[in-house]
Amino acid sequence: MSDCPARSVLAAYEQGELNDLDARPVERHLHDCATCQAAMKNIRTHDPDTTMLRTVFAKAGDTALTSVTSDGTETGIDPEETSGSAAPTASPGRPPNASTDWEVPDYQRVRLCGEGSYGAVWAVRDRVGVFRALKIIDLKRLERAKIRCHERPALETYCRKVARHPNLITIYHVGEIETGLYYTMELADDQVRRAPVRDDFPENYQPLTLDTFITVGHLSVDVSMDLARRMLRGLARLHELGLIHRDVKPSNIVFVNRQPKLADIGVLTAASAGRRIIGTPKYMPPDRIMDKTADTFAVARVLHEMIMGKNHNAFPNLPDDDRWLGAKWNWQRVSELVRHAASDNAPDRYQDAAIMLEALEACALGESTSLFEEIVEKQTHEVQPAPSKVMMELAFAFVHRIPWIVGLILAIYIINKF
Numbered sequence: 001m002s003d004c005p006a007r008s009v010l011a012a013y014e015q016g017e018l019n020d021l022d023a024r025p026v027e028r029h030l031h032d033c034a035t036c037q038a039a040m041k042n043i044r045t046h047d048p049d050t051t052m053l054r055t056v057f058a059k060a061g062d063t064a065l066t067s068v069t070s071d072g073t074e075t076g077i078d079p080e081e082t083s084g085s086a087a088p089t090a091s092p093g094r095p096p097n098a099s100t101d102w103e104v105p106d107y108q109r110v111r112l113c114g115e116g117s118y119g120a121v122w123a124v125r126d127r128v129g130v131f132r133a134l135k136i137i138d139l140k141r142l143e144r145a146k147i148r149c150h151e152r153p154a155l156e157t158y159c160r161k162v163a164r165h166p167n168l169i170t171i172y173h174v175g176e177i178e179t180g181l182y183y184t185m186e187l188a189d190d191q192v193r194r195a196p197v198r199d200d201f202p203e204n205y206q207p208l209t210l211d212t213f214i215t216v217g218h219l220s221v222d223v224s225m226d227l228a229r230r231m232l233r234g235l236a237r238l239h240e241l242g243l244i245h246r247d248v249k250p251s252n253i254v255f256v257n258r259q260p261k262l263a264d265i266g267v268l269t270a271a272s273a274g275r276r277i278i279g280t281p282k283y284m285p286p287d288r289i290m291d292k293t294a295d296t297f298a299v300a301r302v303l304h305e306m307i308m309g310k311n312h313n314a315f316p317n318l319p320d321d322d323r324w325l326g327a328k329w330n331w332q333r334v335s336e337l338v339r340h341a342a343s344d345n346a347p348d349r350y351q352d353a354a355i356m357l358e359a360l361e362a363c364a365l366g367e368s369t370s371l372f373e374e375i376v377e378k379q380t381h382e383v384q385p386a387p388s389k390v391m392m393e394l395a396f397a398f399v400h401r402i403p404w405i406v407g408l409i410l411a412i413y414i415i416n417k418f
Contacts, residue, residue: 010040107125135185247283
């Protein structure tokens with residue numbers, strides 16, 4: 001791009017409304033053009049639609065570029081262990097309060113939940129004693145590495161457009177510190193207790209994610225479909241707003257108050273069929289087109305892992321075996337659903353989450369069971385008393401009530417007699 005773009009184009013770029021193909025030349029032009037850099041600063045200062053969170057991102061600058069391959073394709077592949085989601089795996093061998101200085105005001109750090117190359121997630125307590133998850137992004141380190149901060153536009157877009165939704169993570173507060181930016185969000189339930197964190201913080205807290213469950217084995221068909229349905233409801237809301245998540249995977253599905261929520265909005269962007277390859281490779285479609293169909297592909301992959309187990313290689317096939325005995329979902333229709341969503345070519349996949357959700361609902365034979373309902377039912381079944389003990393307890397209760405029964409009969413007799 002040799003000529004300077006119009007102010008409206010710069011404003012659209014700043015608001016995250018350009019698709020990847022249109023945004024890339026604007027981004028490169030801004031790197032070298034002092035005039036447009038000044039215009040962008042003016043937009044951030046005076047345009048009401050772009051001032052909401054821009055002061056938070058001021059330290060990010062516009063000079064950090066995403067890596068570009070020889071064919072012009074931008075890359076930003078997230079290698080799982082450095083994704084920095086709202087509920088990552090804790091770093092082994094590092095004590096909870098390993099950071100030398102705590103710069104974040106109004107929040108008391110409690111435990112380091114996980115960290116990646118450019119950020120960390122902490123469990124914190126706010127001024128009124130509520131536990132939250134707090135993510136810190138090291139913008140200076142990103143800039144030194146010449147990597148664009150994808151979370152910068154993603155965070156503003158999410159906060160501006162996404163109201164609270166039962167299956168999407170809620171962000172409460174955004175702020176800045178010397179080294180970068182931070183934001184707070186809902187804290188995932190405790191992995192050990194399988195329960196929310198209330199007044200006391202568990203000593204060995206680990207965030208409860210979908211990955212927690214499927215790492216140890218597959219889930220029942222009914223629970224898997226129920227979770228997939230809730231994931232699609234959250235995604236459908238994003239797609240309705242013209243947004244795509246681009247990193248749907250089990251570790252990014254956290255449980256908050258036992259409700260599954262789609263977390264980690266670090267690479268969320270405006271919906272487009274751009275060429276930017278970003279996310280976690282295992283959950284990307286084969287054609288690497290990261291649009292709405294990439295989200296539906298990822299849901300199919302996660303659903304397959306829930307039913308078959310995490311390391312199963314049969315994807316996208318779902319065999320007709322004992323898993324489906326007593327299930328409230330039609331095996332053939334679910335199999336078709338997964339294969340359709342997992343098609344190699346974007347035009348052949350479900351075009352958005354709402355369409356896939358409608359197809360999923362059509363697979364149902366009856367009401368499904370949620371994950372925690374199944375856990376409670378299983379525990380209740382395991383502690384059921386023996387039949388003989390039940391009969392003894394009933395007999396004792398009956399004998400204990402005999403005097404009352406005799407008294408009632410006598411009272412009725414006297415009333416009828418006189």
